[in-house]
Amino acid sequence: MKDGWILWLHLGSQAVYWIIALTVLRQTQTFLGGFTFFSLVSLAALIFAIIYMYTSWRGGTK
């Protein structure tokens, strides 16, 4: 299964996450800043994980 790109996605997403957290989000003092960013990225990761598992881990279920 060619899924090694997930490990790169892991590293890349953390890099972007860290850069935004330590730059842009230092300036924002409302819920639309850090709170929204951290929550939405996490929600996106969860939705991605569910879609990925149910489309790529094929072979049916018992």
Next chain:
Amino acid sequence: MNIAWLIFALIVWFVLGSVVSFFARRKMGEGVDEYFIAGRKIGGFVAALTLAATIFSAFMMVGLVGMVYGGGIGAMGFELAYFVASLLLMLFFAPRFMVLGKKYGYLTPSQLMGDRYENRAIPVMVAILFIIVFIPYTSAQATGAGLLFEGLSGGAIPFWLGSLILPLIAFVYAYWAGMRSVAWTDALMGIIMIIGGFGLFFYMLSAFFPGGYFSTIQSSVPGKLAVTWPLQMWIGLTLPWIIATILWVQTTQRWFIVKDLKALKQQIWGYGIFALVYTVLVGFIGLGIAHLIPGLKVGDTAMPNLLGMVPVGLAMLVFVSIMSASVSTINSVVLSLSSCVGRDIYKQLAKNPTEERELFWSKLFLPIMFLTAWLFAQLKFGAIVVLSVMSGGGFMCIVPPLVAAFIWKRATAAATIASIIISGVVTLVLYFAKIKPLGIWEPVWGLAISLVVFFVVTAFTKPPKKAEEFVEVSKNWPKYAKELGLM
């Protein structure tokens, strides 16, 4: 809080857990695999809740609430960085652990590494590393319980007794029926944790934020909504966290217990929903306390202070939810470590190992580890914090050999041993000498040195024969999952 209410809540909660544990015992079969991984027959719902309840300890409702209280939204971002990382790592590693575990009969991740690298010293080394690293982690749970009991009872329950209650209860749940009991009670604890979190948050909203939560926080403590952590602190704390999912023996072992691929999928998305909701709740509560009780010097006291402001019934619910988080973590960690003692230390060192003796040594370790956790807890905060920070760095030395085991045929046993020893020693020296070269924290150096040593030694040594087959199974895991009847 009245001590009678406290003891009443504790007894009800313990009896509830014991009933669940009793039914788990009735379902338990014979043998080491049944005791430590429930015969690889756990369904998705229980697997998801045991994974979530194991990962989330009292750190969340006490430690992370305190971090958000003191450091603001950056602390929640740090925890959610772990969340995003854990999901992506699970997508790659969880099915591999499940399939390889079933195919080769692995019980522990250290056994997996020893078999992959065809080396008997590796599982022994990794198992010992797990035990050393987890002593401060488990004792921190006992410490949290001791402080909670002492604080809520107004000192009537002394620290030594409060910190003893938690390991004792966890011991009962773990010893009684092994993984099946731990998984089932974890599921119950997970439900209590989420109910406690929601209950506290909604009470806060109705009682303390009549003008609206978001607008009040934004006008009252706007500084808490910006990320204020310094760069080095962010990296030093977050780096060990974002790889921790595959380093924690109690987490990876939970990919051995699921019955099939369908259950594994349910485990991962179930964990994901729980983790995201619980972390955001904790963030909300921490920010709420920053508005309600400003000026606390120690962040860890934020939650106990809040509990003094809510009705006694709700305070009891939150109290048992925190105890649930602690017990579900400590029993899982210690049970997993005890499986390492039998499988990776006894079985590798004994001349004629038997399953009965393996189980005997494993179960003997359970009370010893719980007692050790309690004794370490008596050291109280200062030493525990130092040891806990060390534990994060201690894990970094096994990152390269563990990841490489699944994806790189060239990776060798000599490189594994050298990278663990050299980076482990260097990290220890940096800690004790209190040196942070270039201002960089010890775990970062630990990982960097381990990577360099691992690649250099691999270049000059031969890979084991098993590597080719192991990486082939890892690469084509869906094919083997079908063959093994996992999907």
